[in-house]
Amino acid sequence: MLARLDFATAALDAKLLTQHGLGLTALDLATRENQPVDLAGAERVANLLQRRLKGESVARIIGEREFYGLVFGLNAATLEPRPDTELLVDLALGAMPAGGCLLELGTGTGCIPISILVNMDEISAVAVDLSPLALEAARTNAVLHGVAQRLTLLEGSWFEPVPPQRFDLIVSNPPYIASAVLQTLAEEVRDFDPLLALDSGPDGLAPYRIIARQAVGQLTENGQVLVEIGHDQAAAVSTMFLESGFDDISVHQDLAGLDRVVWARHL
Numbered sequence: 001m002l003a004r005l006d007f008a009t010a011a012l013d014a015k016l017l018t019q020h021g022l023g024l025t026a027l028d029l030a031t032r033e034n035q036p037v038d039l040a041g042a043e044r045v046a047n048l049l050q051r052r053l054k055g056e057s058v059a060r061i062i063g064e065r066e067f068y069g070l071v072f073g074l075n076a077a078t079l080e081p082r083p084d085t086e087l088l089v090d091l092a093l094g095a096m097p098a099g100g101c102l103l104e105l106g107t108g109t110g111c112i113p114i115s116i117l118v119n120m121d122e123i124s125a126v127a128v129d130l131s132p133l134a135l136e137a138a139r140t141n142a143v144l145h146g147v148a149q150r151l152t153l154l155e156g157s158w159f160e161p162v163p164p165q166r167f168d169l170i171v172s173n174p175p176y177i178a179s180a181v182l183q184t185l186a187e188e189v190r191d192f193d194p195l196l197a198l199d200s201g202p203d204g205l206a207p208y209r210i211i212a213r214q215a216v217g218q219l220t221e222n223g224q225v226l227v228e229i230g231h232d233q234a235a236a237v238s239t240m241f242l243e244s245g246f247d248d249i250s251v252h253q254d255l256a257g258l259d260r261v262v263w264a265r266h267l
């Protein structure tokens with residue numbers, strides 16, 4: 001059914017949705033392939049396949065997505081963590097001093113700070129989101145991965161709920177899609193992802209202006225900033241950080257060779 005509609009990942013999607021609908025592991029499914037399924041189970045799987053046919057992603061239907069080797073629960077207010085964002089985590093793990101404190105702006109599922117905390121024992125983190133529902137997902141995920149004691153979650157807009165504290169590293173994967181471009185995106189992004197996680201105003205750069213302007217006031221003396229960007233935003237975002245007094249700006253590419261992260265430091 002999925003293959004007829006030319007879904008690139010039809011076979012894998014069907015397998016994952018069947019597993020989910022029948023409550024089976026991958027191994028269960030492989031070993032019970034030719035066994036009959038009861039009517040209720042078959043109906044559950046059919047409903048899941050119908051949702052996929054309408055364009056909803058498998059991760060959204062199943063309610064979880066893997067990121068940096070960890071599973072993150074999703075809800076209606078969270079964007080699915082993307083493989084591109086793992087570059088930001090790799091760079092953050094190199095930039096973060098032992099015993100330091102991290103600030104993340106726009107946490108969604110909490111995938112960025114939770115992945116960093118899981119891989120660095122002695123650090124702590126503060127993460128902000130405007131959406132209370134997204135913060136619920138982040139809280140559940142922090143508990144699931146055993147880092148809730150070291151992660152403070154705050155509701156509000158960017159720096160507004162953050163206490164006057166200094167951080168060693170500020171990271172963000174903010175919304176970076178210009179409002180007009182949103183309508184041109186793939187169906188499964190446009191119709192199912194939360195707009196708050198995507199829309200970044202008329203030129204797509206509004207959150208970076210706020211982060212570049214206000215980061216300096218919340219960083220330690222040698223504090224650094226890492227932001228994920230859209231592939232065509234490196235020059236504009238780099239200029240914002242230069243104008244805010246950072247003098248060592250570098251741009252880092254993702255696995256597809258596209259500009260993906262801007263790193264702002266002091267020489």
Ligand SMILES: C[S@@+](CC[C@H](N)C(=O)[O-])C[C@H]1O[C@@H](n2cnc3c(N)ncnc32)[C@H](O)[C@@H]1O
Binds near residue numbers: 108
């Ligand atoms: C692109 S998503 C990134 C989510 C997650 N950090 C990740 O990398 O998958 C951007 C996040 O910013 C949040 N957000 C949007 N506007 C915000 C604002 N004014 N203040 C704080 N967070 C905001 C959204 O709710 C969303 O969770």
